[in-house]
Amino acid sequence: MQVSEAEWTDVEKKVARTAFDKAYEREIEALLKQVREQASTIVDLSNLWQLHDFLSAKRYGIEGKYDYQYAGLLFVFAGLVKEGWLHLNELEGLDKGKLSKVAALSRM
């Protein structure tokens, strides 16, 4: 299921980069909002360490997930679609083979 960089046209690369950045922006915005809200309700140390654990998990997850390498990009997109950070139609411009792979993977 890996797709080497040579199999991406310039147009596809542009579509991919735009979609990737958009999903990233959405997820980060949502995360920042969630943390500001969660932090405003902190009343004790247990809440505080919950926030710390949450940030540790998110940091690990986000740094691992947003890896822009063509070989694994269809997997990344499928995950982002599954999680709701990206809509399939934002990948229009990729060839049908890639689109159907993302769609199939996102339903797994």
Next chain:
Amino acid sequence: MQVSEAEWTDVEKKVARTAFDKAYEREIEALLKQVREQASTIVDLSNLWQLHDFLSAKRYGIEGKYDYQYAGLLFVFAGLVKEGWLHLNELEGLDKGKLSKVAALSRM
């Protein structure tokens, strides 16, 4: 400089416990306030990971510092006085030897 539990009278133990808990309460309250304030100003991911790093350091520091064992308690009190979480006069009731050790250590 270690002081075994046998060297603490019941009255001293009560004074020590009260002072220890008071300092803990003050430091935690200040920390919670600081985090709520810092979190409310978060605008990007860099701010967020700064908060995460800050919480990691604080968690490590607090869990290490508030260790209620008589053998090391004078060191703990000296640190708390130095950092401003405890006032020397809140240790009144300890014998003069212990008080002067805490005072001396807190100036180091």
